[in-house]
Amino acid sequence: MMRFGLALAAAAALAAPPIVIRNANVLTVTKGRFQGSILVRDGKIVEAGPKVLVPDDARVIDASGQYVMPGIIDPHSHIASESTNEGSISVSSMVSMEDVLDPEDIAIYRALAGGVTTVAVLHGSANAVGGQSTVIKLRWGRDARGLLFEGAPPILKFAMGENPKRRGSTPSQIPGVSGTPRYPASRMGVEDVMRQAFLEAAAYRDAWRRYEARRQRGEAALPPRRDLKLEPLVEVLEGRRLAHVHCYRADEILAVLRLAQEFHFKIAALIHVLEGYKVAREIAQAGAGATTFTDWWAYKVEAYDAIPYNAALMLRKGVLVSLNSDSAELMRHLNQEAAKAVKYGGLSEDEALALITINAAKQLGVDGRVGSIEPGKDADLVIFDKHPLSNYAKVLRVMIDGEFYFDRDRDMSRRAELEARKKALLERAREREKKQAPSRRRPS
Amino acid sequence: MLLLAAGAPAAPPPSVYAIRGARVVTLSGPVLEAGTVLIRDGLIQEVGANVAVPPEAWVIEGRGLTVYPGLIDALSSLGIPEAAATAPTTGRGAVRAAPAQPAPAQAPAAETRPAQGPEDRPSTTTWVRAADLISPADRRLETARSAGFTTAVTFPQRGILAGQGAVIALAGERPGQMVIRSPAGLYATLTTAGFASFPGSLMGVMAYIRQVYLDAEHYRLAKEFYARNPAGNRRPAYDRALEGVLEAPRVLLPASRAVEIDRMLRFAAELKLNAVLYGAHEAHRAAAALKKAGVPVLVSLKWPERERDSDPEQIESLRVLEFRELAPSTPAALAREGVRFAFYTEGISSPREFVRAVRRALEAGLTPEAALRAFTLSPAEIYGLADRLGSIEKGKIANLVVTDGELFQEKTRVKYVFIDGVKYEPLPEAPPEEAGRPEPSREVAR
Numbered sequence: 001m002m003r004f005g006l007a008l009a010a011a012a013a014l015a016a017p018p019i020v021i022r023n024a025n026v027l028t029v030t031k032g033r034f035q036g037s038i039l040v041r042d043g044k045i046v047e048a049g050p051k052v053l054v055p056d057d058a059r060v061i062d063a064s065g066q067y068v069m070p071g072i073i074d075p076h077s078h079i080a081s082e083s084t085n086e087g088s089i090s091v092s093s094m095v096s097m098e099d100v101l102d103p104e105d106i107a108i109y110r111a112l113a114g115g116v117t118t119v120a121v122l123h124g125s126a127n128a129v130g131g132q133s134t135v136i137k138l139r140w141g142r143d144a145r146g147l148l149f150e151g152a153p154p155i156l157k158f159a160m161g162e163n164p165k166r167r168g169s170t171p172s173q174i175p176g177v178s179g180t181p182r183y184p185a186s187r188m189g190v191e192d193v194m195r196q197a198f199l200e201a202a203a204y205r206d207a208w209r210r211y212e213a214r215r216q217r218g219e220a221a222l223p224p225r226r227d228l229k230l231e232p233l234v235e236v237l238e239g240r241r242l243a244h245v246h247c248y249r250a251d252e253i254l255a256v257l258r259l260a261q262e263f264h265f266k267i268a269a270l271i272h273v274l275e276g277y278k279v280a281r282e283i284a285q286a287g288a289g290a291t292t293f294t295d296w297w298a299y300k301v302e303a304y305d306a307i308p309y310n311a312a313l314m315l316r317k318g319v320l321v322s323l324n325s326d327s328a329e330l331m332r333h334l335n336q337e338a339a340k341a342v343k344y345g346g347l348s349e350d351e352a353l354a355l356i357t358i359n360a361a362k363q364l365g366v367d368g369r370v371g372s373i374e375p376g377k378d379a380d381l382v383i384f385d386k387h388p389l390s391n392y393a394k395v396l397r398v399m400i401d402g403e404f405y406f407d408r409d410r411d412m413s414r415r416a417e418l419e420a421r422k423k424a425l426l427e428r429a430r431e432r433e434k435k436q437a438p439s440r441r442r443p444s
Numbered sequence: 445m446l447l448l449a450a451g452a453p454a455a456p457p458p459s460v461y462a463i464r465g466a467r468v469v470t471l472s473g474p475v476l477e478a479g480t481v482l483i484r485d486g487l488i489q490e491v492g493a494n495v496a497v498p499p500e501a502w503v504i505e506g507r508g509l510t511v512y513p514g515l516i517d518a519l520s521s522l523g524i525p526e527a528a529a530t531a532p533t534t535g536r537g538a539v540r541a542a543p544a545q546p547a548p549a550q551a552p553a554a555e556t557r558p559a560q561g562p563e564d565r566p567s568t569t570t571w572v573r574a575a576d577l578i579s580p581a582d583r584r585l586e587t588a589r590s591a592g593f594t595t596a597v598t599f600p601q602r603g604i605l606a607g608q609g610a611v612i613a614l615a616g617e618r619p620g621q622m623v624i625r626s627p628a629g630l631y632a633t634l635t636t637a638g639f640a641s642f643p644g645s646l647m648g649v650m651a652y653i654r655q656v657y658l659d660a661e662h663y664r665l666a667k668e669f670y671a672r673n674p675a676g677n678r679r680p681a682y683d684r685a686l687e688g689v690l691e692a693p694r695v696l697l698p699a700s701r702a703v704e705i706d707r708m709l710r711f712a713a714e715l716k717l718n719a720v721l722y723g724a725h726e727a728h729r730a731a732a733a734l735k736k737a738g739v740p741v742l743v744s745l746k747w748p749e750r751e752r753d754s755d756p757e758q759i760e761s762l763r764v765l766e767f768r769e770l771a772p773s774t775p776a777a778l779a780r781e782g783v784r785f786a787f788y789t790e791g792i793s794s795p796r797e798f799v800r801a802v803r804r805a806l807e808a809g810l811t812p813e814a815a816l817r818a819f820t821l822s823p824a825e826i827y828g829l830a831d832r833l834g835s836i837e838k839g840k841i842a843n844l845v846v847t848d849g850e851l852f853q854e855k856t857r858v859k860y861v862f863i864d865g866v867k868y869e870p871l872p873e874a875p876p877e878e879a880g881r882p883e884p885s886r887e888v889a890r
Contacts, residue, residue, distance in 0.1 A: 086651075088637065088644035089560055094651040095643075099711070104703055104763070126639070131647060143706050222669045222677075225662045228655050229561065418762060425765040429750065 017057045018046070019402065021383070024063035029070055029353045030372035038068060040379040043401035048373050061383075066396065069353060069388050070372050071117025071380035072334050073360035075291045076244070076271050076324035079107035079331065080121055080136060080147065087126030090164065090182055090193045093156060094228040095131035097121045101144040107328040112138050112406040114332030115382035115395045118149060120364055122271075123157040125246040128164040128184065128193040130157035132232050133244065135364050137380070138398075140405050153365040155268070156232045159246035160256055162302055164190045191255050198263045201233035242268035242365055248302035250278040257286045269363040271324070273314075274306035280317035289320040289363040294340040296330070311355060312345020322360035339389040352389060457866050460484045462497040463846060466506025471513055471821050472835035481511055483842040486865035491836050504846070504860070512816065512851055513835050514594025514843030514861060518742045518786035518823040519631075519696065519722050522588055522596040523578035523612050523622065558641035562655040566642055567635060570688025572600045572607035575626035578619045585614045590870035591795035592851065594843035594863045595624065597827060599631035599696070604649055605656065605685070606631045608692060611827055613843065615863040624841070628827050629720065630692035650711065657715045660689040693828070694718040696742070701767070702729040709737045720826060722788065725771040731781035740784040740826045743818070745801040746791035747771050775818060776809035786823035787815075795858070795870075802852045815852060 018041040026048060027033050036050035039058070047053075054060060078084050082100040086092035101121065111119065117138055123131030135152035167181040184190050207224045214221040235241035243260065245267055247253050253270060260267050267288040270276065274297060276283060276290050283290055292314075297306030307313075315321045323338060325331035338352040347355075361371030369378050379402040386393040398406035461483040468479035470491060480495040481488060497503060559566035578598065588596065594614055600607030608627035616622035634649045643649045666680040699708040700723035709730075712719035721727075722742040727734060734741060748768045750760070778785045792798050802815055824834025832841050842865040849856035858870045 083645035083647040085639075086643065086645045086648040087639040088558065088642040088648065092642075092648065094562070094655060095645065095647040096651065097647065099650040099707070100645075100647045101707075102703055104701075144703065145706075145710070220669075220673055222666055223662075226658045228651060228658070422762045422765060425762070425769050426759075428769060429765065433750070 016402075017059050018055050019061065019379075019399075020052065020054050020058045021061045021063050021068055021381070022054070024066055024068040024383070025387075026373060027067060027069040027349070027353060027388070028373040029350055029357050030374060032350065038373065038379075038381065040381075040399070040402045043379055043403070045373060045375055045377050045379050045381075047375055061397075063383055065385075067384040067387050067393070068373070069115075069382050069384065070357045070377075071370065071382055071398065071400065072115045072356045073322075073364070073366075073371060074111070074116055074119040074325050074331050074334060074356075075269060075322050075360040075363050076122055076326050077111075077119045077328070077331055078122065078124065078326070079111060079119065079328050080105045080138075085124035085126040086131055087124070088182075090127045090184065091129040091197045091229060092123070092127050092131050093129050093197070093230070093232045095123065096134070097123055097131060098134045098144075098148070101134075101136065101147055103140075103142060103144050103147050107331075108138050109140050109406070110328065111331045112140055112398050113395055113408075113411070115335060115384070115388070115398060116331055117380040117382070117398060117400050118361070118364070118366065118370055119331070120155060120244075122155070122244065125157070125159035125163040125271075126166075128159060128190045129197050129233070130159055130246075132241075133157050135366060137400050138405065139400055139403075149366060149369075151366075151369070153240070153242050154232070154235070155242045155244050155364075156236050157244050157246070158194060158256070160190055160252040161187060161246070161248055162300060163246070164193075187252060187255075190252075191259060194256075194259055195262075197230075197233055198237065198259075201230045201237060202263075204230040205234045205237065236265055237263060239265060242363075244269045244271055244363075246271045248272055248274050249305075250275040253279050254282060257282060257288060260286065260288070268365070269322070272303075272326075274303050274310060276319070277307065277310045277313040278305075280314045280319055283314065284318040289322070289359075290314050291322040291324045291360065291363060293326075293330075294323060294337050294344065308340060308344035311341045312347055315345075315347065315351065320359055320362055321355060322363055323355045324360070335384075335388040335393060336391060339391070342389060349389065458502045459486075459865065460498065460501040461504065461862070461865070461867065462495070462501040463504045463506050463509070463511055463844075464497060466504075466846070467510040468836060469510060469512045469816065470836040471817065472837045478506075479511075480506070481836060481844065483844075483862060483865045486842055488836060488838055488840050488842050488844075490838060506846075508848060509859060510847050510849065510851075511836065512592070512845045512847065513820040513833075514845050514863065515592045515819040516786070516823040516833065517588060517593050517596040517789050518826065519788035520588075520596045520598050520790055521601055522584055522598050522614065523580075523582050523619075524574060524598055524600065525579050525582045526577070558637075559643075561642055562652050562659070564642070565656075565685045566637070566652070567603035568605045568656070568685045569600065569603050569607050570605050570630060570686075570692070571684040573610065573626060574598045574600055574608060574612075574628075575610040575619075575623045578610065578612055578622055580616050580619065580622060586871060587794065588614055588789075589861050589863070589868050590858060591789075591798045592845040592847070592858045592861060593789075594845060594861050595833060597628050597823070599629070601631055601633070604633055604635055604643075604652065605689065606633065608688060609696075611829060611833075613841075613863050614861075615866060615868060621864070624833070625827065625829055627692055629694040629696050630689065631696050633698055653711075654715060656685070656689060657717070659683075660686045664690060694720055696720050696722050698723050700725045700744075702726040705730040706733065709733060709739060712739060713737065724774060724785070726767060726774070727783075727785075728770055728774040728777035731777045731783055734778070734783045735781045740786070740822075741778060742786050742788050742823075742826075743775055743778070744791070745787050745789050745798065745805075747801060747804055770808075772804040773808040775805040775815070776811075779810060779814040779818075784822055784826060785818055786826055787818050796854075799852055799854055799856075803854070806852060812850065812852060 022037045037052035039047040039052050082102045086095040120135050122133040133155040135149040136147040167185045269289040269291045273290045295308040297303045311321050334356045338356045341347045342352045358371035361367035381399045383397045384393040396408045463481045465478045468476040482490040597611050599609035609629045610626040611624040611628045612622045638644050643652045663686040695717045697708045699705040699721045720740050724741045724743045821834035824830040844862040846860040861868050
């Protein structure tokens with residue numbers, strides 16, 4: 001629907017000639033590094049290695065001296081959406097980020113310019129049980145549906161600690177409505193809200209099972225009312241929806257791990273988890289993932305015990321660790337965040353890059369499609385001018401599904417044209433305002 | 445103006461009129477350069493080049509005059525005296541607009557505790573009917589008639605699912621006489637309450653509406669089930685909010701930017717709504733999708749502008765500038781694509797401003813014929829009333845506008861409007877905003 005030019009270009013890509021990126025330093029993340037080529041056809045990586053046969057009809061991109069890595073994956077962001085929190089209630093699992101995707105959020109393009117190709121768009125952390133969250137690819141120029149990472153499992157966001165236990169001190173904005181404080185007001189209350197929600201969801205699931213049984217027996221029965229709040233919780237219980245849990249302190253990390261055990265589901269990702277290093281063994285034993293910052297801390301009391309070694313320490317204890325941005329700005333240099341994990345904790349190149357690629361992909365359940373450079377995977381690739389773990393590295397091009405969505409040269413060359421267009425529009429707006437102004441003040 | 449304010453005139457108005465020898469733009473057929481329109485008892489009795497004028501008819505000599513079907517305002521609060529200025533429907537502001545403040549005439553007593561979820565039916569008053577609220581004494585009716593409007597679709601507008609609209613004639617002695625069709629549709633907004641009460645976000649409102657439609661379907665099933673099996677089953681509780689949802693023949697959803705149009709089209713398809721989108725300022729980018737979906741559009745004539753007291757130094761983004769610049773090209777784009785659309789004038793307070801707003805669409809490529817259709821036959825079609833409104837045809841309601849020139853020209857004056865066959869003359873055009881005195885026609889925000 002939008003930006004016909006690009007949309008058509010993307011459609012045409014299905015029949016487009018194959019692309020070969022040649023002479024590059026290829027950082028596969030899962031299969032080491034080599035100097036060679038990558039063959040891309042129909043949006044997929046077909047071949048990657050030191051020697052790749054270049055098809056006659058291929059478009060060849062010479063990447064001599066440049067570095068290619070898999071598209072960066074950010075498992076926790078709030079870009080590309082027009083809402084972040086449904087903070088009015090403590091269980092808001094009926095809301096869905098997918099409803100409010102904004103494919104025109106400029107943060108998408110800026111993230112692309114930082115080499116990011118896939119992000120999870122998460123509900124905020126205002127409440128114990130947050131909203132349904134979704135994974136997108138940064139296909140800038142496509143409409144909301146065109147962003148969706150097709151086949152990615154859905155996510156439900158949960159939150160522990162300070163944010164969900166705020167009692168809602170905000171005065172009511174509605175005249176006549178009192179600002180009744182929200183339950184819960186304590187950490188134990190947060191856990192209680194989650195437990196109650198799961199118990200309610202289990203009862204709801206059982207009601208549907210009873211109905212199905214009656215129906216199969218041929219009895220006249222009215223189906224239960226569908227409840228959009230409980231359905232996603234049932235999906236978590238049944239393992240059809242990933243649980244991502246915002247948490248900071250070691251005690252609440254343990255609390256939520258126990259809760260997950262009680263209801264027999266796995267936590268795909270503990271988010272922030274700044275004290276994760278204190279309970280890394282327990283996290284690993286529970287099979288939960290962890291996605292953290294390297295050196296962003298002390299922005300609230302919960303974040304005082306953070307250390308930059310968190311990622312490395314958890315990784316060494318066997319936790320599946322990734323880094324996330326939670327910020328449209330930090331998102332643009334996640335490669336530097338990964339580099340910090342080399343400095344603090346001595347991770348290898350592959351381990352550091354895995355924090356922002358394959359590990360994040362696993363936490364989002366999309367590692368079969370993205371997160372490394374391997375034949376058969378989506379051609380989501382980033383070309384850097386220098387090694388991506390260098391502070392000096394710049395993103396030159398970004399490919400998603402075999403299509404370039406960011407090209408540094410093209411961006412630079414379009415700037416003058418855009419400036420001119422903007423100037424012309426400003427001029428026209430000014431003229432219009434001038435034309436309208438006198439009639440308003442015409443003497444009677 | 446005093447005619448209505450003072451109540452019924454002493455003598456009954458004539459019931460037979462003949463507008464003789466005028467240019468008649470029928471819309472249903474060719475333009476008659478010298479035609480006669482015969483009006484009797486509120487209906488169009490005859491129209492044509494050779495219509496015999498009966499002796500009892502009051503004759504209006506039509507030389508130099510043009511007769512059009514009366515204009516229809518496709519979305520308004522006209523006739524609802526308590527209606528205040530409503531939420532903007534353009535740009536990002538639309539979503540976070542005006543909190544749902546219950547008005548005495550339209551909503552029940554103020555809620556006392558925040559809504560905890562969809563079950564509390566927040567900001568929902570689907571049982572409120574515009575037809576029950578209208579009054580011929582609303583002074584805005586007169587301003588609308590002065591601009592050539594004879595008919596409006598009017599809605600209770602406060603809340604998320606605010607209430608049932610009505611198609612009304614813009615004059616009448618008693619409210620009941622004004623109603624042409626009720627209910628005409630359910631007016632929906634995406635109003636949010638922040639963290640204070642559910643729903644506090646755009647996604648919360650959408651989840652809420654989704655749950656309401658699921659609930660309505662379940663309510664329907666439950667009532668049917670109970671009707672078949674009353675013995676041994678508990679009766680479903682009566683729910684006036686869901687009764688209103690089930691009763692509405694269509695739903696009006698706000699969508700101004702292209703992203704919002706795309707979002708609401710998917711939402712309407714998912715919920716299987718008979719939807720009409722309103723706002724639509726960036727529909728020029730979504731015309732093909734609208735055509736494909738077969739969803740009609742109500743285009744706001746209140747074109748987006750920079751706020752008058754905004755910082756003159758502030759440089760706006762290219763996207764915002766383009767949004768404003770290209771909004772008036774929407775009607776032309778919709779006409780080209782064959783999307784059914786109508787106009788509405790909410791936020792426009794004078795006939796002069798109205799003509800100016802239409803002219804911006806004409807300058808952006810809309811033909812005068814297409815513009816006229818968007819004020820007449822198209823809204824009649826959208827609301828399922830093309831068999832009685834929207835063109836000058838024998839048997840249709842005698843809602844007409846008579847001008848001394850082409851409509852939508854700044855110099856053209858509306859001479860008369862006919863509403864249900866009754867003739868009204870427009871107000872003398874007020875000099876624009878005399879110092880120290882508000883324009884008489886300006887809407888008063890309460």
